[in-house]
Amino acid sequence: MEKGFVENGFIIDLSDAKNTTQLVFELSSIMEHPDVKGKKICLKLGDLDLKQSQLLSIKALIESMDADIAFIDTNSEQTEASAISLGIIISELSDKEIPSIAASSESNIKEEAVEIKIEDENVKKDDLNKTIEIHADIEQNQNSPIETAEDVEDIYEEETTQEISEIIPTEHFETNFETLALNEGLVPKEEISKYILLDTGDVLPAGVEENSVNTEALPTLYINQTLRSGQTVTYEGNILIIGDAHPGSEIVATGDITVWGILGGIAHAGSLGNITSKVRALKLNAIQLRIAGLYARRNDTLNVPYVQKTNEFTPEEAHIEDGKIVIYKKLRRD
Amino acid sequence: MTGRVIVITSGKGGVGKTTTSANIGTALAKAGNKVVLIDTDLGLRNLDLLLGLENRIVYTIVDVIEERCKLKQALVKDKKNPNLSLLAAAQTRDKTAVNAEQLKEICDTLKEENDFVLVDCPAGIEQGFQNAVAGASEAIVVTTPEMSAIRDADRIIGLLEAKEEIKSYKLLLNRVRPSLIKSNEMMSVDDVVEILSCPLVGIIPEDTGIITSTNKGEPIVNDENALAGKAYRNVAQRILGEEVPFLDLDEPKGFMAKIKNAFAKLKAKV
Numbered sequence A: 001m002e003k004g005f006v007e008n009g010f011i012i013d014l015s016d017a018k019n020t021t022q023l024v025f026e027l028s029s030i031m032e033h034p035d036v037k038g039k040k041i042c043l044k045l046g047d048l049d050l051k052q053s054q055l056l057s058i059k060a061l062i063e064s065m066d067a068d069i070a071f072i073d074t075n076s077e078q079t080e081a082s083a084i085s086l087g088i089i090i091s092e093l094s095d096k097e098i099p100s101i102a103a104s105s106e107s108n109i110k111e112e113a114v115e116i117k118i119e120d121e122n123v124k125k126d127d128l129n130k131t132i133e134i135h136a137d138i139e140q141n142q143n144s145p146i147e148t149a150e151d152v153e154d155i156y157e158e159e160t161t162q163e164i165s166e167i168i169p170t171e172h173f174e175t176n177f178e179t180l181a182l183n184e185g186l187v188p189k190e191e192i193s194k195y196i197l198l199d200t201g202d203v204l205p206a207g208v209e210e211n212s213v214n215t216e217a218l219p220t221l222y223i224n225q226t227l228r229s230g231q232t233v234t235y236e237g238n239i240l241i242i243g244d245a246h247p248g249s250e251i252v253a254t255g256d257i258t259v260w261g262i263l264g265g266i267a268h269a270g271s272l273g274n275i276t277s278k279v280r281a282l283k284l285n286a287i288q289l290r291i292a293g294l295y296a297r298r299n300d301t302l303n304v305p306y307v308q309k310t311n312e313f314t315p316e317e318a319h320i321e322d323g324k325i326v327i328y329k330k331l332r333r334d
Numbered sequence B: 001m002t003g004r005v006i007v008i009t010s011g012k013g014g015v016g017k018t019t020t021s022a023n024i025g026t027a028l029a030k031a032g033n034k035v036v037l038i039d040t041d042l043g044l045r046n047l048d049l050l051l052g053l054e055n056r057i058v059y060t061i062v063d064v065i066e067e068r069c070k071l072k073q074a075l076v077k078d079k080k081n082p083n084l085s086l087l088a089a090a091q092t093r094d095k096t097a098v099n100a101e102q103l104k105e106i107c108d109t110l111k112e113e114n115d116f117v118l119v120d121c122p123a124g125i126e127q128g129f130q131n132a133v134a135g136a137s138e139a140i141v142v143t144t145p146e147m148s149a150i151r152d153a154d155r156i157i158g159l160l161e162a163k164e165e166i167k168s169y170k171l172l173l174n175r176v177r178p179s180l181i182k183s184n185e186m187m188s189v190d191d192v193v194e195i196l197s198c199p200l201v202g203i204i205p206e207d208t209g210i211i212t213s214t215n216k217g218e219p220i221v222n223d224e225n226a227l228a229g230k231a232y233r234n235v236a237q238r239i240l241g242e243e244v245p246f247l248d249l250d251e252p253k254g255f256m257a258k259i260k261n262a263f264a265k266l267k268a269k270v
């Protein structure tokens, strides 16, 4: 094995992640590879400040993939303190010695990182042209308070670090999907669209205009639990859920929604008109997807199994493109 | 036009109110009537699932009451039958989000433009029940041939009788298993009717097809071959005033059986 690899393990460099949401997604795209199983992971966390509960769930998630954290490397005192209290070993990795996996750089991953080939490609771009008959032209419930906030453990706001390094493409997550898909000449094969736009009329609340605020500048509400039927989370900013969102639950954010798990309920991103908002999940089975003023329902013909399991991590992302909600899926080709 | 508002209630939970609402609603609509189904089980809504309409719900009854949308906008049209629509319950709220007066107002508005308004009532006798009953003038009491369900149905009938607005109420006996009745392990239809002294509107057999139809979001009345589907179609016809004989679910008829039956009745009453 190459120098720098601990025995039976490898290094994941997440130091470019600008916030927890991104970190979780980078990590998930790496962890999706079956070779991760049983490995000892050395996590490079960079400057990101992670609170104890955040680090704990990252650890739990790595463990849920049958892997282990060997040690972490961090520049943040906060993260260091969290690691100490969790009994996670801290070690320093020097960039010179060790070939590292830069999660944000595709070529790095391919060339230097173990045998992982993260070939995230656009697989399917849904055609969402059809409309159906539900009409609505009034204000929707935007201003409801965070209903489950009191019940949810471990909720806090996370300050987003806004250092944009020039090396990192700001939207690398998306660009990968699109450009790679184009390069690979991947076209959607299935005729059936996963989501169908609802003709709901103007559903943005009165006085709210469409806008394109950078969601990365918004605070993030971090929730470490499964949302069950009947539970609602509403937040001005981004919402990151580590866990599943069951059918019957509702997530409403003025920014992005990220579910590290199965999203089965209703998700409304950009609820105050932000058309750049995205909904991301490891499995996107939302009964309804709402982004800004666009509503889409899951296709009736889409057969979602009664019991949903996910051992396979194939993150999906929904966002608006040309006035339609489109969904991109990462697929591993092997 | 003034339509009929019928509440489907039971007292005991899980005896088949929602299944009955979805099926009778679908059957009435198929027969050419304009039908609205109202789910009043706030926080535990199911009717949308049984009809396979969950993905179409944008507004719920609570949005109507809290004036976030107009009543018409909240009506979700059925996938197959344009005569049928659903006013969904809110999943993220509880029974206190709605009161009886508001529900009555909604029923009154809906009956102006529909032949039937069917109200799926939550279990229990508390506010949810009071709300559901408020706008109705007829009731269907669902029960199963079990002592506990019958006891609760009896309680409900008592409450309905005390309500001036309820002009008529009928019994729907669900999950009947002829083989068990035969072996005297289940009360017979006659027994139940006698205990409750209430006219029957339908007898629905136990049918595993109901489980699969629930999971598919497709009421069993749409299945021409299912016995339970046929039984529900008959209920719809009776509601429309036709005389339809009850399905022969193979009740014991001989002399010996009658005696056995009498014993079963005794046992049941003890």
Ligand SMILES: Nc1ncnc2c1ncn2[C@@H]1O[C@H](COP(=O)(O)OP(=O)(O)OP(=O)(O)O)[C@@H](O)[C@H]1O
Binding pocket: B010, B012, B013, B014, B015, B016, B017, B018, B019, B020, B041, B046, B121, B122, B123, B174, B175, B176, B204, B205, B206, B207, B208, B210, B211, B214, B228
């Ligand atoms: N005739 C039948 N044969 C077999 N299963 C049935 C029958 N009727 C109802 N069930 C099953 O019984 C269960 C309860 O039915 P349903 O949800 O309609 O009851 P409910 O009275 O509305 O319950 P709740 O009080 O919770 O609202 C469901 O799983 C349904 O599939």
Ligand SMILES: [Mg+2]
Binding pocket: B017, B018, B019, B041, B046, B120, B121, B122
């Ligand atoms: Mg019910």
